[in-house]
Amino acid sequence: MWISLPSSYKDKKVISIGIASELTGLSERQIRYYEERKLIFPERSKGGTRKYSFGDIERLVDIANKMEDGMQTFEIRREEMKKSSVRNKMLRGQINAAFKMRE
């Protein structure tokens, strides 16, 4: 199975926290807290304001659902780390495969 790296609009960090709040239904307080708990990683402007991508918005909605299900932040983080771990392994596999093809 092949894994691709996403790009373009979905991953451009251009959304302020106020808009993110409207889009997700979460309070700004909640969104900042999830960042504190390492569940979300916005970029910052020079002035320090947070900037989110549509991908981040999707992740926030996902987080909101899991919180509703009674999951705690550390559990959600653990789950995400597992996923990215698997993803990294697959990417390494692809890179190795690419190198082999060059031989």
Added chain:
Amino acid sequence: MWISLPSSYKDKKVISIGIASELTGLSERQIRYYEERKLIFPERSKGGTRKYSFGDIERLVDIANKMEDGMQTFEIRREEMKKSSVRNKMLRGQINAAFKMRE
């Protein structure tokens, strides 16, 4: 030929003017002026701040190119109106076709 109505990320108005300025390389002054000249149509937050979509960003870049080519704002607007006129005709055509199919 079939025309489709776009949707999702590309058309959600979520980008503030500061980010729009960074993304396009245009000054905020320029972006506001093009709105005054009816070339771009951002939404507004309750408080009155402008919100642009990625589609708007593309349009701004397009406008910037045409301005560089020496085109004037009213010419660009005229050009856009022609395009949307053609598009509307085609959409009406589709709607008519759909109605005929139901008969």
Added chain:
DNA sequence: CGTGTAAGGAATTCTGACACG
């Protein structure tokens, strides 16, 4: 633990105007 809130300050954006050309 997760979230609300008041507090004070800083960054961002807004409008109308004057300037230049």
Added chain:
DNA sequence: CGTGTAAGGAATTCTGACACG
């Protein structure tokens, strides 16, 4: 015509803290 800028004000966002539970 198209754009820069200084001006004053309003909207937005930031952080650290206290509160509740």
